[in-house]
Amino acid sequence: MNILEVKNLKNYFHTRDGIVKAVDDVSFHVAKGETLGVVGESGSGKSVTHLAYLGLLPSPPSKIESGNVHFQGKDLLHMDLESLRKLRGNKISMIFQDPMTSLNPFLSIKTQLMETILTHTNISEQDAYKKSVEGLIQVGIPAADKRIESYPHELSGGMRQRVMIAMALLNNPELLIADEPTTALDVTIQAGVLELIDNLKKQKGMSVILITHDLGVVAGLTDRIIVMYAGQIKEEASTFDIFNTPKHPYTKALLQSVPRLDTTKGNRLLSIPGLPPDLAKPPTGCRFHPRCPEKIDKCDKEEPQLKEVGNCKVSCHLY
Amino acid sequence: MSSIAKNYETIRIEKGTSLLRDALYRLKKNKLALFGLSILAIIATASLLTPIIAPYSYEEQDLIYGPQSPNKEHIMGTDDLGRDLFTRILYGGRISLMVGVLATIVSLIIGVLYGSIAGFLGGRTDNIMMRIVDIIYSLPFMFFVIILMVIAGRNIYNLFIALGAVQWLTMSRIIRGQVLSLKEKEFVLAAKSMGVSKGSIILRHLIPNAMGPMIIYSTLTIPTVILEESFLSFLGLGVQPPMSSWGLLITDGAQVMEIYPWMVIFPASILALTLLSLNFVGDGLRDALDPKAKKD
Amino acid sequence: MIRYILKRILSTIPVLLIIATITFFIIRIVPGGPFDSEKALPPEILETINKKYHFDEPLYMQYLRYIKDLAHLDLGPSFKYANRSVNEIIMQSFPVSFELGFWALLFASIFGIIAGILSSLRHNSRVDYFFMGLATLGISLPSFVLGPLLVLIFALHFNILPVAGWSSIPHMIMPVITLGAMYTAYIARLTRGGMLEIVNQDFIRTARAKGLKERTIVLRHTLKGGLLPVVTFLGPAFAGIVTGSLVVETIFNVPGLGRYFIQSALNRDYTMVMGTVLFYAVILIFMNLVVDIVYTLLDPRVKYE
Numbered sequence: 017m018n019i020l021e022v023k024n025l026k027n028y029f030h031t032r033d034g035i036v037k038a039v040d041d042v043s044f045h046v047a048k049g050e051t052l053g054v055v056g057e058s059g060s061g062k063s064v065t066h067l068a069y070l071g072l073l074p075s076p077p078s079k080i081e082s083g084n085v086h087f088q089g090k091d092l093l094h095m096d097l098e099s100l101r102k103l104r105g106n107k108i109s110m111i112f113q114d115p116m117t118s119l120n121p122f123l124s125i126k127t128q129l130m131e132t133i134l135t136h137t138n139i140s141e142q143d144a145y146k147k148s149v150e151g152l153i154q155v156g157i158p159a160a161d162k163r164i165e166s167y168p169h170e171l172s173g174g175m176r177q178r179v180m181i182a183m184a185l186l187n188n189p190e191l192l193i194a195d196e197p198t199t200a201l202d203v204t205i206q207a208g209v210l211e212l213i214d215n216l217k218k219q220k221g222m223s224v225i226l227i228t229h230d231l232g233v234v235a236g237l238t239d240r241i242i243v244m245y246a247g248q249i250k251e252e253a254s255t256f257d258i259f260n261t262p263k264h265p266y267t268k269a270l271l272q273s274v275p276r277l278d279t280t281k282g283n284r285l286l287s288i289p290g291l292p293p294d295l296a297k298p299p300t301g302c303r304f305h306p307r308c309p310e311k312i313d314k315c316d317k318e319e320p321q322l323k324e325v326g327n328c329k330v331s332c333h334l335y
Numbered sequence: 336m337s338s339i340a341k342n343y344e345t346i347r348i349e350k351g352t353s354l355l356r357d358a359l360y361r362l363k364k365n366k367l368a369l370f371g372l373s374i375l376a377i378i379a380t381a382s383l384l385t386p387i388i389a390p391y392s393y394e395e396q397d398l399i400y401g402p403q404s405p406n407k408e409h410i411m412g413t414d415d416l417g418r419d420l421f422t423r424i425l426y427g428g429r430i431s432l433m434v435g436v437l438a439t440i441v442s443l444i445i446g447v448l449y450g451s452i453a454g455f456l457g458g459r460t461d462n463i464m465m466r467i468v469d470i471i472y473s474l475p476f477m478f479f480v481i482i483l484m485v486i487a488g489r490n491i492y493n494l495f496i497a498l499g500a501v502q503w504l505t506m507s508r509i510i511r512g513q514v515l516s517l518k519e520k521e522f523v524l525a526a527k528s529m530g531v532s533k534g535s536i537i538l539r540h541l542i543p544n545a546m547g548p549m550i551i552y553s554t555l556t557i558p559t560v561i562l563e564e565s566f567l568s569f570l571g572l573g574v575q576p577p578m579s580s581w582g583l584l585i586t587d588g589a590q591v592m593e594i595y596p597w598m599v600i601f602p603a604s605i606l607a608l609t610l611l612s613l614n615f616v617g618d619g620l621r622d623a624l625d626p627k628a629k630k631d
Numbered sequence: 632m633i634r635y636i637l638k639r640i641l642s643t644i645p646v647l648l649i650i651a652t653i654t655f656f657i658i659r660i661v662p663g664g665p666f667d668s669e670k671a672l673p674p675e676i677l678e679t680i681n682k683k684y685h686f687d688e689p690l691y692m693q694y695l696r697y698i699k700d701l702a703h704l705d706l707g708p709s710f711k712y713a714n715r716s717v718n719e720i721i722m723q724s725f726p727v728s729f730e731l732g733f734w735a736l737l738f739a740s741i742f743g744i745i746a747g748i749l750s751s752l753r754h755n756s757r758v759d760y761f762f763m764g765l766a767t768l769g770i771s772l773p774s775f776v777l778g779p780l781l782v783l784i785f786a787l788h789f790n791i792l793p794v795a796g797w798s799s800i801p802h803m804i805m806p807v808i809t810l811g812a813m814y815t816a817y818i819a820r821l822t823r824g825g826m827l828e829i830v831n832q833d834f835i836r837t838a839r840a841k842g843l844k845e846r847t848i849v850l851r852h853t854l855k856g857g858l859l860p861v862v863t864f865l866g867p868a869f870a871g872i873v874t875g876s877l878v879v880e881t882i883f884n885v886p887g888l889g890r891y892f893i894q895s896a897l898n899r900d901y902t903m904v905m906g907t908v909l910f911y912a913v914i915l916i917f918m919n920l921v922v923d924i925v926y927t928l929l930d931p932r933v934k935y936e
Contacts (some may be wrong), residue, residue, distance in 0.1 A: 477874040486899075566773065585779075
């Protein structure tokens with residue numbers, strides 16, 4: 017059973033310089049208990065997609081143009097704002113990239129944790145406080161009953177991200193969306209945070225969407241991966257297939273830019289030449305063609321569609 | 336995520352235009368700033384050409400009729416001595432604008448000197464000098480202007496020295512910040528290692544680097560000074576008759592406004608319009624030169 | 632924190648000493664005094680006066696005497712108001728100025744903050760343009776223009792408010808608005824700017840993602856940070872209110888300390904002028920300390936040692 021179903025979602029930004037097609041016809045689903053990886057460079061629309069259907073983008077300039085998003089059978093795009101608000105932070109939680117700026121510096125950790133519970137459940141303040149402390153213990157914060165009184169700036173980056181995770185899990189969400197949860201952290205503590213998310217996921221049986229620009233991050237954690245480029249899905253496959261038989265040239269390029277321990281000396285780490293396109297004026301045909309090493313004639317003329325190739329879905333004229 | 340939309344904008348800006356062209360572009364798009372600029376141009380020209388364009392002489396009285404409401408001969412009416420109000424506003428404007436500009440220059444000189452000395456010497460001296468600025472900031476410095484005016488005599492030169500002498504605080508902070516950041520710049524350190532005096536390097540680079548903030552802050556100081564001059568004139572401590580300024584005209588007008596309301600309405604509107612324009616231009620310049628600065 | 636406050640309070644003493652010294656010598660260096668009236672006084676009387684006020688002593692003796700009195704919080708006798716001490720005059724007139732300033736600042740804060748919040752919530756809407764237009768006008772409309780304008784409209788034309796005086800609540804309305812208008816405008820602009828700055832922060836998106844009610848987001852998550860610029864501005868605002876009261880008290884004939892100061896400046900009433908300056912310096916330094924403390928309460932990242 018799919019907990020989240022996104023069909024043909026289009027979300028554009030209406031800026032002074034024209035329409036930026038940040039999310040352009042994106043479809044995917046998340047099964048119950050599954051971890052989905054969403055991979056792409058910055059500006060690929062990998063975060064915006066999720067912010068869009070949760071109503072977290074400022075409008076204007078952002079506008080959902082068309083599409084369908086169902087969460088547990090409920091239509092997110094056509095429900096009233098109040099019902100959507102009641103889902104956020106409750107059934108669907110988010111963790112953001114930078115714990116430095118994502119926690120309110122003016123409020124204590126206690127306030128920020130407790131309000132998350134009190135907004136969605138009708139329990140006493142004491143119970144909310146207890147649950148908050150338990151939440152901190154769960155994510156491995158030592159001396160939780162003391163730390164809960166601190167302000168964000170008094171905690172280290174890793175601690176702050178643990179607080180963010182605790183905050184996201186307070187109401188036992190069905191779906192956790194983790195937007196680059198480790199990018200802003202030191203390499204040494206990245207693994208710990210990822211492991212924590214994975215353990216809690218297994219413990220609570222929730223579904224997770226893990227958004228990252230780094231394929232290396234998702235490798236061990238995800239069941240399935242979608243690769244996004246310039247607001248569109250380029251490839252969708254199981255994690256195993258993505259890593260072993262990548263189809264899309266962009267996926268291959270991404271894989272080559274991941275440092276690997278088994279890389280032999282002569283095998284240089286490759287970076288993808290060029291920059292992601294300007295989404296106000298996307299390239300004609302396949303949006304990846306200006307950077308594509310395997311470009312063929314029709315790439316700049318015809319837009320490829322996402323089609324099934326074996327066990328995968330890929331949007332490329334080569335298949 | 337609004338930052339995404341913002342990123343697209345910055346990418347576009349960085350693509351073609353240079354910084355200055357970009358600033359000009361932004362200024363041109365700012366209708367309020369352009370409006371302010373045109374009003375200021377008109378007022379400045381009128382003040383410069385006052386002796387030519389004034390319809391009457393400054394002292395000329397129309398005693399037969401006494402104070403007249405606006406009419407064909409006197410478009411803004413006449414004052415209680417039968418003097419043409421439009422002429423008096425033109426002459427008053429010369430004084431008000433002159434005080435504004437000159438006092439701003441005085442404040443600029445003091446601020447630049449003080450700020451660059453503090454920034455250049457650094458360390459303890461800098462600490463003490465800036466602490467002094469902090470303290471003066473919190474004091475009612477108009478009181479000191481009033482004392483200066485009372486003891487040094489109420490003439491116009493003392494006026495703009497006194498006003499300039501209390502307006503330099505912000506300027507000194509700006510300049511100090513610039514000097515401090517310049518001191519850390521690589522080319523300054525490099526020059527030093529090559530035996531060039533640090534001071535001369537900093538001076539050479541200070542002016543071009545600090546130009547933007549200096550211009551912006553000066554445009555915002557002029558209205559403050561004009562306002563303060565009017566304030567002093569209102570209290571009888573500013574410009575003295577027979578000279579006149581907008582503040583003095585407003586004061587005179589306010590005393591008889593029950594009978595001759597135009598005597599306060601015209602000079603007050605002109606003053607408000609000038610201040611409004613200067614504020615528009617100042618804000619516009621700040622937005623144009625420093626788009627990242629907070630809008631308020 | 633308490634150590635910090637004590638340190639700040641102690642550090643005002645040298646500041647006040649410097650202010651007292653500078654004002655004392657600026658005033659005394661220039662010839663002319665409170666008793667140079669139009670007609671020359673008989674020499675005997677002048678001598679008595681000089682003796683009474685110690686003008687016959689050398690300047691440094693007078694200075695030391697003044698500082699000694701100051702240490703006992705005695706600002707000396709007024710030169711112009713015979714038989715009244717400066718302390719007495721201040722004690723009598725300051726409450727009026729305080730009342731005026733208090734209401735003006737309260738008026739400015741309440742209306743400024745509300746207008747600023749509304750503008751920021753409806754960013755770039757008609758509401759925003761309306762309030763910000765009004766604010767720009769307010770900043771460009773000095774009190775000595777606004778005051779007479781209000782008198783013209785409400786006292787003389789509509790005849791609903793008294794022209795001047797300070798004896799009842801209706802008397803207070805126009806002076807308070809005249810004094811507060813410019814600060815209302817500044818506070819509105821600062822609130823709007825501060826709120827807009829915060830609204831675009833990541834942690835507001837987090838608050839939305841947590842499903843908080845819009846009201847909680849504005850009142851709890853945005854306002855606290857958004858009002859910081861306003862708090863910073865309050866220091867200069869106190870100074871501005873004090874200065875502004877000079878004009879407003881003159882316009883509306885309010886019997887406050889500001890009017891006394893102007894009178895004594897014009898009369899060269901040395902002790903009164905110095906007393907007022909020192910008194911207001913103390914008040915303002917104290918208010919700035921309060922502002923700094925409030926700032927630490929609002930922003931947990933700022934700590935004073």
